[in-house]
Amino acid sequence: MKNMMEVKGLTFTYSGANEASLVDVTLPVEKNKVTALIGPSGCGKSTLLRGMNRIHDLYPGHTYEGVINLLNTDGKSYTNILDIKKEAELIRLRQRVGMIFQKPTPFPMTIFENIAYGLRLSGIKNKADLKDIVEQSLRDAALWNEAKDRLDHDARGLSGGQQQRLCIARAIALKPEVILFDEPTSALDPISTLAIEEMISVLREKYSICIVTHNMQQAARISDFTGFMYLGEMIEYDQTDTIFMKPSKKQTEDYISGRFG
Amino acid sequence: MELIFKKIAQLSASLVFVILAATTIVLYLSAKPAIEEFGLKFLIEPRWGVQEKVEPPAIAEQSDLKQLEKSADIQTDDDFIKDEEDFMMDDEDDFIFDDDMESDSNRNKTIYGALVPIVGTVFSTLIAMLFSIPLAIGIAVFLSEIAPSALAKPVGVAIELLASIPSIIYGMWGLFYFGPFIASLFGGNTVSLLVAGLVLGIMVIPFMAALSRDAIATVPDMLKESAYAMGATKLEVIKDVVFPYAKTGIIGSIILSFGRALGETMAVAFVIGGVYQFAEKVTDPTNSIPVVLANSFAESSGLSLSVLFYLALILFVLSFGVIAIAKFYFLRRK
Numbered sequence: 001m002k003n004m005m006e007v008k009g010l011t012f013t014y015s016g017a018n019e020a021s022l023v024d025v026t027l028p029v030e031k032n033k034v035t036a037l038i039g040p041s042g043c044g045k046s047t048l049l050r051g052m053n054r055i056h057d058l059y060p061g062h063t064y065e066g067v068i069n070l071l072n073t074d075g076k077s078y079t080n081i082l083d084i085k086k087e088a089e090l091i092r093l094r095q096r097v098g099m100i101f102q103k104p105t106p107f108p109m110t111i112f113e114n115i116a117y118g119l120r121l122s123g124i125k126n127k128a129d130l131k132d133i134v135e136q137s138l139r140d141a142a143l144w145n146e147a148k149d150r151l152d153h154d155a156r157g158l159s160g161g162q163q164q165r166l167c168i169a170r171a172i173a174l175k176p177e178v179i180l181f182d183e184p185t186s187a188l189d190p191i192s193t194l195a196i197e198e199m200i201s202v203l204r205e206k207y208s209i210c211i212v213t214h215n216m217q218q219a220a221r222i223s224d225f226t227g228f229m230y231l232g233e234m235i236e237y238d239q240t241d242t243i244f245m246k247p248s249k250k251q252t253e254d255y256i257s258g259r260f261g
Numbered sequence: 262m263e264l265i266f267k268k269i270a271q272l273s274a275s276l277v278f279v280i281l282a283a284t285t286i287v288l289y290l291s292a293k294p295a296i297e298e299f300g301l302k303f304l305i306e307p308r309w310g311v312q313e314k315v316e317p318p319a320i321a322e323q324s325d326l327k328q329l330e331k332s333a334d335i336q337t338d339d340d341f342i343k344d345e346e347d348f349m350m351d352d353e354d355d356f357i358f359d360d361d362m363e364s365d366s367n368r369n370k371t372i373y374g375a376l377v378p379i380v381g382t383v384f385s386t387l388i389a390m391l392f393s394i395p396l397a398i399g400i401a402v403f404l405s406e407i408a409p410s411a412l413a414k415p416v417g418v419a420i421e422l423l424a425s426i427p428s429i430i431y432g433m434w435g436l437f438y439f440g441p442f443i444a445s446l447f448g449g450n451t452v453s454l455l456v457a458g459l460v461l462g463i464m465v466i467p468f469m470a471a472l473s474r475d476a477i478a479t480v481p482d483m484l485k486e487s488a489y490a491m492g493a494t495k496l497e498v499i500k501d502v503v504f505p506y507a508k509t510g511i512i513g514s515i516i517l518s519f520g521r522a523l524g525e526t527m528a529v530a531f532v533i534g535g536v537y538q539f540a541e542k543v544t545d546p547t548n549s550i551p552v553v554l555a556n557s558f559a560e561s562s563g564l565s566l567s568v569l570f571y572l573a574l575i576l577f578v579l580s581f582g583v584i585a586i587a588k589f590y591f592l593r594r595k
């Protein structure tokens with residue numbers, strides 16, 4: 001299987017920080033697979049994820065060393081996204097590599113507009129097209145039945161779980177190649193969590209997914225590959241089964257068996 | 262213990278209403294003689310402290326003579342004619358005649374009207390708002406979204422300091438420096454409606470900017486980041502996410518500033534001119550309600566004092582009404 005993204009030897013330092021928060025991290029994100037990132041709090045999972053769509057660059061002064069490759073649309077060659085300098089190209093990158101955050105972040109507008117927003121930004125203006133894509137995205141995010149009668153209502157009136165699915169719908173409306181999830185269910189109840197987990201397993205057919213989670217069962221349930229991070233380093237990366245059944249590093253085993261973290 | 266705390270909290274909350282009610286009642290009672298004398302016509306009567314012309318001079322009391330002199334100072338002949346015209350255009354001018362009849366029975370015949378200060382107050386406040394809203398919000402956006410924090414912090418503190426300068430200092434600055442400057446730019450007087458509006462605007466800018474900045478600072482980073490993650494530019498994030506999210510707070514800051522500008526006395530007293538005439542051009546001097554009140558209380562008694570209370574009541578209703586409407590209209594949802 002081909003890698004959709006490849007992080008190679010990434011060292012990342014926050015502006016003003018004395019030491020790097022990521023040290024020589026390597027992580028492949030395989031195409032149409034779910035890759036989970038686990039590790040104790042503060043080990044750098046979010047930092048790594050936020051490098052993969054360069055959202056870090058909204059704030060000045062951080063430094064990257066290393067390579068983050070993204071598969072070009074030709075399906076053969078790679079571009080190092082750390083080479084991107086132009087604002088317009090960064091924007092294009094963020095549309096190709098979508099991101100879902102820890103808490104639902106509905107925009108202060110209607111449900112319809114929340115999804116149409118990114119589409120409009122990417123240049124789709126035709127009303128009929130917008131309507132079609134909004135409907136399709138809501139269906140893919142398993143929200144259509146609940147939302148179809150209230151598309152013109154403020155999105156902040158939805159429940160937390162529905163809001164998070166709206167955020168997913170909003171991201172997939174842009175037809176990204178990769179979707180990054182940063183603890184997408186940590187603010188949700190068990191039922192909403194299950195709904196989102198199910199959705200992620202379906203989304204795998206169309207997208208390549210990288211998900212940060214604190215929930216070990218979740219990682220085991222939904223991911224194909226798992227990376228275990230500790231203190232800014234990628235300790236171990238392998239098939240999820242291997243990581244959970246017979247990890248090769250002692251730290252991984254300790255973490256998974258709940259002995260620290 | 263908890264009970265005591267609860268009781269104290271209740272007491273302080275009800276105190277607000279007691280004070281509000283007491284203020285209204287006192288204002289109303291003190292204004293009552295003037296309300297009975299002039300009725301609602303007071304609101305559209307442009308003259309102030311003017312003797313009725315048709316009045317037989319024999320009845321003019323000594324106390325009125327003083328008023329006469331004063332009004333002669335203030336009103337030029339031209340104004341008098343204009344006022345006559347205004348007055349003639351009014352269909353229901355019968356109350357003046359009522360007055361005339363009563364003048365035989367030894368009543369005070371001086372006419373008071375609130376139109377000039379009402380118009381002056383409203384327009385100086387409007388000018389202030391037109392001027393300050395774009396600037397203050399621009400500053401707020403710049404400080405919270407655009408400026409690097411090395412710049413945003415000191416400028417933010419400076420803005421807060423500016424917001425705490427007593428208004429009389431703005432007034433003095435307006436009179437001695439800003440007024441002449443504006444006059445050299447636009448012509449006209451160094452004290453005028455325009456200068457008053459601009460000084461008011463400058464005075465509320467730091468206040469409005471500080472409050473709006475705080476409102477904008479409540480927009481969660483994660484929300485902005487998710488808009489960036491959809492491929493939005495900074496401008497788009499500010500326009501589509503930050504403003505709608507912080508709308509309530511920004512409008513609140515505008516309403517508070519509006520209220521402040523409406524009732525501002527000292528800053529305006531220096532620069533509006535304090536004359537009872539309409540500003541035909543914005544560069545003409547005129548008057549505003551708080552300034553009339555501040556300038557006239559010392560030398561007023563009887564009906565002329567009651568008139569001031571009437572005027573104060575109008576200001577009270579005006580501010581209260583504006584804020585109530587704004588609250589109701591803009592903040593209904595949420």
Ligand SMILES: Nc1ncnc2c1ncn2[C@@H]1O[C@H](COP(=O)(O)OP(=O)(O)OP(=O)(O)O)[C@@H](O)[C@H]1O
Pocket residue numbers: 014015017021039040041042043044045046047048
């Ligand atoms: N904006 C920042 N500036 C400086 N240091 C930061 C910043 N954000 C995070 N860090 C540091 O980087 C390290 C990694 O943080 P990160 O948020 O990536 O951890 P995480 O693995 O996502 O933790 P959690 O599971 O709690 O979300 C931490 O030591 C943290 O203190």
Ligand SMILES: [Mg+2]
Pocket residue numbers: 045046047182
């Ligand atoms: Mg994190």
